[in-house]
Amino acid sequence: MEKESLIKIFARCFRGIAKMDAVVNDGFFVGLLDQASERLLLRYVEFLKYGGASRKNNYVAQCIASKNLTFEIKNLLNLILILKHFGLADSVTPLLLERDLLLAESIILDRVExxxxxxxxxxxxxxxxxxxxxxxxxxxxxxxxxxxxxxxxxxxxxxxxxxxxxxxxxxxxxxxxxxxxxxxxxxxxxxxxxxxxxxxxx
Structure with missing residues (x-):
């Protein structure tokens, strides 16, 4: 149940990133957003492989995968903060994306002993x-x-x-x-x- 909810949250996150990508008019920040999105996706796949997919996975690998994913979430949250500061995104999309990223982070942290x-x-x-x-x-x-x-x-x-x-x-x-x-x-x-x-x- 928890795993399904995390998948739904990340699906919303990636949709939110796509929406922000469409409205940000600055090429430099679009590039940063794309890079952050790509890194988040890679870490999420790594997390599914080592951190959330199987109880048989190695404990250390699970911890590392969780830590890497939360690191990328924090990076993306910082980027959203910068975009909001410069007024490069509408007011609703960043808030929803921030909410979902923080939700995902809290679930991941709950999984780590x-x-x-x-x-x-x-x-x-x-x-x-x-x-x-x-x-x-x-x-x-x-x-x-x-x-x-x-x-x-x-x-x-x-x-x-x-x-x-x-x-x-x-x-x-x-x-x-x-x-x-x-x-x-x-x-x-x-x-x-x-x-x-x-x-x-x-």
Whole structure:
């Protein structure tokens, strides 16, 4: 049901872009709109392939596809803002398109399992808030990805050596690859302080 509604929303988005394309008289901005539309379409197809079509897809690929699509949605929203600012589009079409793009973005974000860390006053433990995914169950997450993520979340911030020591049964090469995948998916982030490398929660 949710997938169908997302398809309908994107269909309206592309119709809205076509309408805007027809009314924008500036060749430069028409070109930008066409490019943004093409990138959005490519990312949407990628999302259907990895992020929304099957529960069997790799968790990291789903996260990356979702992140890429929301990035293009934001780019298009910024372009609409510029077009409105210069008065290059009528008042109704951009509003409807913005509404549909924001709706699509919220559905996509709901599909991604996220962990947020809220910092409390000093001396108080960090609180982990989990937002449940409606599309990607935990069973889809590779066990190693899940364990690394939980380890980083439990510590707040860890060094390379901490990860290697905690998962000594796994080769460093494999661990580095898993960490890179989690970083690309936006689940954790890499922090560097001089020569020291840390991993923290996004």
């Amino acid at each position: 996220m962990f947020k860390i809220y910092k409390k006053p000093e001396g108080v433990a960090l609180k982990k808030v989990r937002i449940e995914s409606t599309v990607m169950p935990v069973s889809n997450v590779s066990e190693t990805h899940k364990e690394i993520k939980e380890f980083v979340v439990s510590r707040g911030q860890v060094r390379n050596t901490d990860v290697f020591a905690e998962f000594s049964g796994i080769t460093k090469r494999t661990l580095k690859r898993k960490l890179s995948e989690l970083i690309r998916a936006g689940v954790i982030k890499r922090l560097a302080q001089g020569k020291k490398v840390f991993y923290g929660v996004n």
